[in-house]
Amino acid sequence: MALKVIGSGFGRTGTMSTKIALERLGFGPCHHMVEVLGKPDQLRFWEAIAAGQRVEWEDVYEGYVSQVDWPGAAVWHEVQQAFPGAKVIHTERPAEEWWESYSRTIGMLFNAHPVPTLPAHLVPVLDVMKGWFVTETFGPRIERESAIEAYRKNNERVREVIAPGRLLVFNPAEGWEPLCRFLEVPVPDDDFPRTNTRDEFWDLVGGRPEEG
Template sequence: MSTKLALEQLGFGPCHHMVEVMENPAQPAHWKAIAAGEPVDWTAVFEGYRAQVDWPGAAVWQQTMTAFPDAKVVHTERPDEDWWNSFSVTISKFFARAPDMDLPPHIADIFATMSGWFLKDTFADHTDRACAIAAYRDNNRRVRELVPPDRLLVFRVADGWEPLCRFLDVPVPDTPFPRSNPRDEFWAHFGGEPG
């Protein structure tokens, strides 16, 4: 979320994020089609957006990198343990608990699609720390190997504005880099974190 807010502040908004899939009525149909392996018009999927972060778009980075050959790729990374500590109490916990949660029908449908597609394709077992971290490392490695160096910024949010602005060739804002509390913000979409 911090990167989404930063990109929007820099003029690269609106920025597509899982929040848009939940809140934009046109979005779920695109991701159901993608999950079903149907042909994709990536321009239509991201119509109205100038950037993309987070899942589900991050699950199709290789396809979108090809579909948008002039786009730059900002790949956020953090230390494995920091990533796991966040992932395990947000996305992984949500998918483990979603079947028992009282979700609005459209949200339940979106996450059924996501669970049967990118979560399954990305992680052999998203609840197992070692397995999840191995998948995280593998994805980071593939990004570094496959994205041309002139199009890639491996970005750590903790580094703030300077590397991001330099890569995107925009001025550094006079405001602090956006910070969010991903756990609280994540669970706020679903009425709070289950116990």
Template structure:
């Protein structure tokens, strides 16, 4: 099974809501950071990438129809090469709201990782992504201006690289309509819960 949807939006941009929505719309299972936290054995495949070794992205995303959130969002350009027919959903939210959410959650865990009572596999996932993938993508993830600059740069790069007919820039606060129109599916009779 090849990925049909690649998520290029950073974590804390409504990716969990988007994951849930894709499941409701029939585009699941959707890979998200929670899958790695629930199955830390996946980190080995990501360590190959972080070490600069070739990665079989079909193996990394075996069994998934879509992907949103980190770590996949950190390698969205590689995924577009590996899955050339995939459409891109780029989740965004206002940058100040993104920073506030990121800094209180992912950033906080990254800053405090070594002091937290995390099980060894979760510590390995956290430190590996902090030091080898997400941290380098953001630069100094502890600094608001540096992190927001990386966020802006990613948003701009997605718009520049992805053909408009394959791209949905999506704020979950918009609700179902743009997502369903992009995926050419009916709007479900349920509420899309934003974070």
């Protein structure tokens, strides 16, 4: 099965809402970090990728129709080459809004890692991610100026690389209309999904670091 949709946006740009929306529109299952956290057999692929080993992208995404969020967003360039027929959805929000959300969730978690309160099955996943794309993207410690610079650089690179007709720059706050138009599917009657609040994030990883 080939991917039909590739997500290139950083985490905390509405990727969970977009995942749920894509699945609602028939583009599921959709790969997201929660898939790696919940499926131990997924980690071996990302360990290999983090180590610079060659992988077959069809194997990495076997059973998936779409992908959003990290870790896939860290390799969007390679994946869009492997699946040239896939459309690219770049989730994006204003940089300061992104930093406000990221710094209070993922950024805080990785700056504190290893975290005593982290559920045991999540430890090897965060070890791999921090040792790979987190450090490569943001440096050894996630700080505001360098993080926003990395965020903007990725946004610019996506626009430079992906042909306009293949790319949707999407803020989930826009709702169904631009997404459905881009994917050429009908607009659902129900509301666009809104999920993965900060509280939901911390529930997933066992609580905020300062609570440990």
